[in-house]
Amino acid sequence: MAPVRVRETIVIPDDELSWRFSRSSGPGGQGVNTTDSRVELSFSVADSRVLSATARARLLERLSHRLVDGVLTVVASEHRSQLRNREAAADRLAALLDDALRPPPPPRRPTKPSRSARARRVEQKRRTGETKRLRRRPDDG
Structure with missing residues (x-):
């Protein structure tokens, strides 16, 4: 797969991305049982060499609730094809990083x-x- 472009200045090379594929729930009928269309894309924020020290610190702080040992993982399984799920995961990762930066x-x-x-x-x-006050019932008196 191609590198993930977060911004004009930040492009994550393919060798820093880790892809995992598994069977997906959701649309696909009987094909769901045989096709590994679910995609997990992992990116090690802590070990990345394309991030500056400031960008790394900002990502580690802002994404701390999503990181496991400095690794950010994004999952996509909404499409029937693995290719489209790969594109969705890459887009999701880029958007997450861009927002946090x-x-x-x-x-x-x-x-x-x-x-x-x-x-x-x-x-x-x-x-x-x-x-x-005007809606109240007048006093009996």
Whole structure:
């Protein structure tokens, strides 16, 4: 299979990828029982030589819940053919890595509601209370 392109600057060579094939559940009828169409694609983030130190650290931190001994594994079994599942697994791996490599968003600057926004909120609450008061049954007295 071809190398996996994560970004323009990061291309994972074939020798760093490990493929495993097994029988799949799901669509395929009787063919499911005989064809190894399920695909597991593994990539060792900890041992990769194409990642910079910063990229490796970011991936290890952000994907820590998905890594087993520094290895990221992606599974694809939604298609009937092994080839399409291989493509799906490669796309999934690339998307996962690309998403995890994105820089964190800038921190939110805390803001306070404006005076007019607070006044609108209080006025709305007053109107709601008035509406509910008018729905009540008048006191017998």
